[in-house]
Amino acid sequence: MRILLVEDDPDLGPAIARALRAEHCAVDLFDSGIDAGHAGDTEIYDAAVLDLGLPDGDGMTLLKAWRDSGRSLPVLILTARDGWSDKVAGFKAGADDYLTKPFRVEELVMRLRALVRRAAGHAQPRLTCGPLSFDSQTGQFELDGLPLKLTAFEWRVLSALMLRKEAVIPRLELLERVYEGDADVDSNSLEVIVGRLRKKIGPELIETVRGLGYRLTAGDAG
DSSP: OEEEEEOOOTTHHHHHHHHHHHTTOEEEEESOHHHHHHHHHHSOOSEEEEOSEETTEEHHHHHHHHHHTTOOOOEEEEESOOOHHHHHHHHHHTOSEEEESSOOHHHHHHHHHHHHHHHTTOOSSEEEETTEEEETTTTEEEETTEEOOOOHHHHHHHHHHHHTTTSOEEHHHHHHHHSOTTOOOOTTHHHHHHHHHHHHHOTTTEEEETTTEEEEOOGGGO
């Protein structure tokens, strides 16, 4: 997952980013609504975590702007505002979930995983593609029933492919879901990651669609 994190607290923001990265997420952290709005309009993200009290405006205004422009990015509001009227206003503005501070990072991760899974059209938390299975609640991949050990980059690519299995994902989109916005990306880095994944799960599961991108497919296996 690539997450847009909008949090102006100088301690909390980086702490959340570190925790999400420990769960293999790519995270772009912004403490400004203007900068976050531009990133949300121009970059590809799987979900956004949005604080409401920002130094240059209210997060609710940013959320409404995204929705008014047709942006369907799943948004989880993370705020100290715990009143019922605040929650209602958040959902009316277009929030997909609402979590109040203080909170447990584990709950935030679980909620984000559920948002991303549902946005991809999957009701059930366990996804399969041939011998490969993915528990979207725990983030664990298995091959033939055995746990699969993956690097953070491998996990990001494989989870993106699994969430849209049998569909071709453009190369550029995969790159944007794997790397954070300020990363220095080598031109053939995605091919290297895909090559490592093929060695771990079998070359037949990841298909290269020339000129377009990659597809995770069960093929004859399923």
